Amino acid sequence: MGEGLPLAGKRIIITRARDGASVLADALAAEGAEVVSIPTIEIRDPESWEPLDEAIRHLEEYDFLLVTSANGVRKFLERLNACGRGVDDLRGLEIGAIGPGTAGEFADAGVKVDFIPKEYRAEGLLEALGNLDLRGKAFLIPRAKVARDLVPRVLAQRGARVDVIEAYETVLPSIPAAELDRLLSPLPDVVTFTSSSTATNFVALLGERRAKQLLSAAAVASIGPVTSSTLRALGVQVAVEARVSTIRGLVEAIKEYVVRQARLSRAT
Numbered sequence: 001m002g003e004g005l006p007l008a009g010k011r012i013i014i015t016r017a018r019d020g021a022s023v024l025a026d027a028l029a030a031e032g033a034e035v036v037s038i039p040t041i042e043i044r045d046p047e048s049w050e051p052l053d054e055a056i057r058h059l060e061e062y063d064f065l066l067v068t069s070a071n072g073v074r075k076f077l078e079r080l081n082a083c084g085r086g087v088d089d090l091r092g093l094e095i096g097a098i099g100p101g102t103a104g105e106f107a108d109a110g111v112k113v114d115f116i117p118k119e120y121r122a123e124g125l126l127e128a129l130g131n132l133d134l135r136g137k138a139f140l141i142p143r144a145k146v147a148r149d150l151v152p153r154v155l156a157q158r159g160a161r162v163d164v165i166e167a168y169e170t171v172l173p174s175i176p177a178a179e180l181d182r183l184l185s186p187l188p189d190v191v192t193f194t195s196s197s198t199a200t201n202f203v204a205l206l207g208e209r210r211a212k213q214l215l216s217a218a219a220v221a222s223i224g225p226v227t228s229s230t231l232r233a234l235g236v237q238v239a240v241e242a243r244v245s246t247i248r249g250l251v252e253a254i255k256e257y258v259v260r261q262a263r264l265s266r267a268t
Helices: 018-030 050-057 070-082 100-108 122-128 150-157 177-183 196-206 208-217 225-233 247-267
Strands: 011-014 034-037 042-044 064-067 094-097 138-144 161-171 190-193 219-222
Touching: 011 018, 018 034, 018 070, 018 247, 050 070, 050 138, 050 161, 064 070, 070 100, 070 138, 070 161, 094 100, 122 150, 138 150, 150 161, 190 196, 190 247, 196 208, 196 225, 219 225, 219 247
Parallel strands: 011 034, 011 190, 064 094, 064 138, 138 161, 190 219
Antiparallel strands: 042 161
Protein backbone atom coordinates (compact mmCIF):
# COMPACT_ATOMS: atom_id res chain seq x y z
CA MET A 1 0.00 0.00 0.00
CA GLY A 2 1.37 3.44 -0.92
CA GLU A 3 3.73 1.83 -3.42
CA GLY A 4 5.27 4.44 -5.71
CA LEU A 5 4.68 7.30 -3.27
CA PRO A 6 7.73 9.26 -2.01
CA LEU A 7 7.54 7.97 1.58
CA ALA A 8 6.39 4.41 0.82
CA GLY A 9 7.98 1.92 3.20
CA LYS A 10 9.13 4.60 5.64
CA ARG A 11 8.13 4.34 9.28
CA ILE A 12 7.79 7.84 10.73
CA ILE A 13 7.15 8.82 14.34
CA ILE A 14 5.26 11.99 15.16
CA THR A 15 5.58 13.44 18.65
CA ARG A 16 2.87 16.12 18.68
CA ALA A 17 0.03 16.23 21.21
CA ARG A 18 -2.91 14.03 20.24
CA ASP A 19 -5.12 17.06 19.55
CA GLY A 20 -2.82 18.38 16.84
CA ALA A 21 -1.28 15.17 15.50
CA SER A 22 -3.83 14.30 12.82
CA VAL A 23 -2.82 17.04 10.36
CA LEU A 24 0.80 15.87 10.26
CA ALA A 25 -0.17 12.19 10.36
CA ASP A 26 -2.58 12.57 7.44
CA ALA A 27 -0.05 14.55 5.37
CA LEU A 28 2.66 11.92 5.86
CA ALA A 29 0.29 9.01 5.25
CA ALA A 30 -0.84 10.65 2.00
CA GLU A 31 2.79 10.42 0.84
CA GLY A 32 2.90 6.70 1.64
CA ALA A 33 4.46 6.70 5.12
CA GLU A 34 3.56 4.36 7.94
CA VAL A 35 2.83 6.83 10.74
CA VAL A 36 3.30 6.06 14.43
CA SER A 37 2.07 8.54 17.01
CA ILE A 38 3.94 8.91 20.29
CA PRO A 39 2.46 12.05 21.85
CA THR A 40 5.09 13.65 24.04
CA ILE A 41 2.86 16.55 25.03
CA GLU A 42 -0.47 16.67 26.77
CA ILE A 43 -2.38 19.96 26.70
CA ARG A 44 -4.02 20.88 29.99
CA ASP A 45 -6.08 23.83 31.17
CA PRO A 46 -4.41 26.25 33.59
CA GLU A 47 -5.09 25.90 37.30
CA SER A 48 -7.34 28.95 37.07
CA TRP A 49 -9.03 30.71 34.16
CA GLU A 50 -9.46 33.91 36.15
CA PRO A 51 -6.39 35.82 34.83
CA LEU A 52 -7.37 35.14 31.20
CA ASP A 53 -11.05 35.81 31.86
CA GLU A 54 -10.15 39.10 33.54
CA ALA A 55 -8.13 40.15 30.48
CA ILE A 56 -11.00 39.19 28.17
CA ARG A 57 -13.42 41.27 30.25
CA HIS A 58 -11.11 44.25 29.63
CA LEU A 59 -10.24 43.67 25.96
CA GLU A 60 -10.86 47.32 25.21
CA GLU A 61 -7.76 48.21 27.22
CA TYR A 62 -5.49 46.39 24.73
CA ASP A 63 -4.11 47.50 21.39
CA PHE A 64 -2.58 44.19 20.24
CA LEU A 65 -3.38 40.50 20.61
CA LEU A 66 -0.41 38.22 19.85
CA VAL A 67 -0.80 34.45 19.71
CA THR A 68 2.11 32.09 19.17
CA SER A 69 0.38 28.70 18.78
CA ALA A 70 -2.79 27.08 17.50
CA ASN A 71 -3.47 25.84 21.04
CA GLY A 72 -3.29 29.42 22.27
CA VAL A 73 -5.93 30.48 19.74
CA ARG A 74 -8.26 27.61 20.61
CA LYS A 75 -8.05 28.22 24.35
CA PHE A 76 -8.40 31.98 23.97
CA LEU A 77 -11.51 31.67 21.80
CA GLU A 78 -13.01 29.11 24.20
CA ARG A 79 -12.68 31.57 27.07
CA LEU A 80 -13.91 34.44 24.92
CA ASN A 81 -17.18 32.55 24.48
CA ALA A 82 -17.25 31.40 28.11
CA CYS A 83 -17.04 35.06 29.18
CA GLY A 84 -20.08 35.93 27.08
CA ARG A 85 -18.07 37.77 24.45
CA GLY A 86 -17.62 37.04 20.76
CA VAL A 87 -15.25 37.53 17.86
CA ASP A 88 -16.83 40.91 17.12
CA ASP A 89 -15.24 42.14 20.34
CA LEU A 90 -11.80 41.60 18.77
CA ARG A 91 -12.29 44.17 16.02
CA GLY A 92 -10.51 46.93 17.89
CA LEU A 93 -7.33 44.86 18.23
CA GLU A 94 -4.37 44.42 15.93
CA ILE A 95 -4.00 40.64 15.83
CA GLY A 96 -0.70 38.92 15.16
CA ALA A 97 -0.27 35.16 14.64
CA ILE A 98 3.11 33.45 14.57
CA GLY A 99 2.35 31.40 11.44
CA PRO A 100 -0.30 30.17 9.01
CA GLY A 101 -1.40 27.31 11.27
CA THR A 102 -2.11 29.71 14.10
CA ALA A 103 -3.74 32.20 11.74
CA GLY A 104 -5.86 29.37 10.33
CA GLU A 105 -7.38 28.75 13.76
CA PHE A 106 -8.47 32.39 13.84
CA ALA A 107 -9.77 32.22 10.26
CA ASP A 108 -11.89 29.17 11.10
CA ALA A 109 -13.60 31.30 13.76
CA GLY A 110 -14.12 34.19 11.34
CA VAL A 111 -11.37 36.34 12.83
CA LYS A 112 -9.09 38.34 10.54
CA VAL A 113 -5.41 38.29 11.41
CA ASP A 114 -3.61 41.55 10.72
CA PHE A 115 -0.07 40.26 10.41
CA ILE A 116 1.90 37.02 10.12
CA PRO A 117 5.70 37.21 10.20
CA LYS A 118 7.77 36.04 7.25
CA GLU A 119 9.77 33.93 9.69
CA TYR A 120 7.45 31.74 11.76
CA ARG A 121 9.02 32.18 15.18
CA ALA A 122 9.23 34.80 17.92
CA GLU A 123 11.94 36.80 16.18
CA GLY A 124 9.77 37.06 13.09
CA LEU A 125 6.81 38.30 15.08
CA LEU A 126 8.93 41.13 16.45
CA GLU A 127 10.23 41.92 12.98
CA ALA A 128 6.65 42.10 11.68
CA LEU A 129 5.98 44.93 14.15
CA GLY A 130 8.78 46.80 12.43
CA ASN A 131 9.57 50.28 13.66
CA LEU A 132 6.15 50.99 15.11
CA ASP A 133 6.22 53.26 18.12
CA LEU A 134 5.05 50.89 20.84
CA ARG A 135 5.41 53.26 23.78
CA GLY A 136 2.25 53.05 25.87
CA LYS A 137 0.72 50.33 23.68
CA ALA A 138 -0.87 47.38 25.49
CA PHE A 139 -0.27 43.80 24.36
CA LEU A 140 -2.23 40.71 25.39
CA ILE A 141 -0.30 37.45 24.86
CA PRO A 142 -2.24 34.29 25.83
CA ARG A 143 0.15 31.35 25.65
CA ALA A 144 1.55 28.23 27.28
CA LYS A 145 2.61 28.30 30.91
CA VAL A 146 6.24 27.77 29.88
CA ALA A 147 7.41 29.54 26.71
CA ARG A 148 10.22 31.71 25.39
CA ASP A 149 10.31 35.18 26.93
CA LEU A 150 11.86 36.94 23.93
CA VAL A 151 8.70 38.65 22.62
CA PRO A 152 7.40 40.10 25.92
CA ARG A 153 10.90 41.16 26.95
CA VAL A 154 11.63 43.05 23.72
CA LEU A 155 8.15 44.63 23.66
CA ALA A 156 8.63 45.88 27.21
CA GLN A 157 12.04 47.29 26.24
CA ARG A 158 10.29 49.21 23.47
CA GLY A 159 7.95 50.82 26.00
CA ALA A 160 4.89 48.59 25.67
CA ARG A 161 2.74 47.21 28.46
CA VAL A 162 2.68 43.45 28.09
CA ASP A 163 0.29 41.03 29.79
CA VAL A 164 1.47 37.45 29.32
CA ILE A 165 -1.32 35.19 30.50
CA GLU A 166 -1.40 31.42 30.81
CA ALA A 167 -3.99 29.91 28.46
CA TYR A 168 -2.83 26.29 28.78
CA GLU A 169 0.08 24.22 29.95
CA THR A 170 1.96 21.38 28.33
CA VAL A 171 2.83 18.36 30.45
CA LEU A 172 4.60 15.07 29.86
CA PRO A 173 2.01 12.32 29.30
CA SER A 174 2.28 8.92 30.93
CA ILE A 175 2.91 6.09 28.47
CA PRO A 176 3.53 2.59 29.87
CA ALA A 177 6.94 1.11 29.05
CA ALA A 178 5.36 -1.87 27.28
CA GLU A 179 3.36 0.47 25.04
CA LEU A 180 6.49 2.47 24.18
CA ASP A 181 8.31 -0.77 23.31
CA ARG A 182 5.47 -1.75 20.99
CA LEU A 183 5.39 1.64 19.26
CA LEU A 184 9.16 1.67 18.77
CA SER A 185 9.30 -1.77 17.15
CA PRO A 186 10.41 -1.97 14.44
CA LEU A 187 12.68 1.05 14.74
CA PRO A 188 11.56 4.17 12.84
CA ASP A 189 13.22 5.63 9.76
CA VAL A 190 12.32 9.22 10.74
CA VAL A 191 11.34 10.93 14.00
CA THR A 192 9.64 14.33 13.71
CA PHE A 193 9.67 17.22 16.17
CA THR A 194 7.37 20.22 15.81
CA SER A 195 8.46 22.21 18.87
CA SER A 196 11.16 22.38 21.49
CA SER A 197 8.76 20.83 24.00
CA THR A 198 8.28 17.73 21.85
CA ALA A 199 12.06 17.32 21.73
CA THR A 200 12.75 17.71 25.45
CA ASN A 201 9.74 15.58 26.38
CA PHE A 202 10.73 12.78 23.99
CA VAL A 203 14.08 12.51 25.76
CA ALA A 204 12.36 12.65 29.16
CA LEU A 205 9.85 9.99 28.13
CA LEU A 206 12.41 7.49 26.86
CA GLY A 207 15.30 8.41 29.10
CA GLU A 208 18.40 10.16 27.77
CA ARG A 209 20.38 7.02 26.89
CA ARG A 210 17.60 5.24 25.01
CA ALA A 211 16.40 8.40 23.28
CA LYS A 212 19.87 9.21 21.96
CA GLN A 213 20.40 5.63 20.77
CA LEU A 214 17.12 5.67 18.87
CA LEU A 215 17.62 9.15 17.43
CA SER A 216 21.14 8.34 16.27
CA ALA A 217 19.73 5.44 14.25
CA ALA A 218 16.90 7.44 12.66
CA ALA A 219 16.71 10.65 10.64
CA VAL A 220 15.61 13.45 12.97
CA ALA A 221 13.28 15.97 11.30
CA SER A 222 12.72 19.41 12.83
CA ILE A 223 10.08 21.99 11.95
CA GLY A 224 12.47 24.93 12.27
CA PRO A 225 15.59 26.54 13.74
CA VAL A 226 14.35 26.95 17.32
CA THR A 227 13.41 23.27 17.56
CA SER A 228 16.68 22.29 15.86
CA SER A 229 18.65 24.34 18.39
CA THR A 230 16.92 22.52 21.26
CA LEU A 231 17.65 19.14 19.69
CA ARG A 232 21.32 19.97 19.24
CA ALA A 233 21.51 21.16 22.85
CA LEU A 234 20.20 17.70 23.79
CA GLY A 235 23.04 16.14 21.82
CA VAL A 236 20.86 15.09 18.89
CA GLN A 237 21.93 15.49 15.27
CA VAL A 238 19.28 17.03 13.01
CA ALA A 239 19.09 15.50 9.54
CA VAL A 240 16.09 17.44 8.23
CA GLU A 241 14.96 21.01 8.93
CA ALA A 242 11.93 22.53 7.24
CA ARG A 243 12.74 25.64 5.23
CA VAL A 244 9.25 26.94 6.03
CA SER A 245 8.21 26.25 9.62
CA THR A 246 4.83 24.69 8.89
CA ILE A 247 3.47 21.15 8.79
CA ARG A 248 3.51 21.24 4.99
CA GLY A 249 7.07 22.59 5.05
CA LEU A 250 8.13 19.74 7.34
CA VAL A 251 6.52 17.09 5.13
CA GLU A 252 8.16 18.55 2.02
CA ALA A 253 11.57 18.58 3.72
CA ILE A 254 11.18 14.93 4.75
CA LYS A 255 10.19 13.96 1.20
CA GLU A 256 13.22 15.75 -0.24
CA TYR A 257 15.50 14.06 2.26
CA VAL A 258 14.14 10.56 1.57
CA VAL A 259 14.35 11.03 -2.20
CA ARG A 260 17.91 12.38 -1.90
CA GLN A 261 19.00 9.46 0.29
CA ALA A 262 17.48 6.98 -2.16
CA ARG A 263 19.45 8.56 -5.03
CA LEU A 264 22.67 8.41 -3.04
CA SER A 265 22.00 4.77 -2.20
CA ARG A 266 21.48 3.89 -5.86
CA ALA A 267 24.65 5.73 -6.85
CA THR A 268 26.86 3.71 -4.47
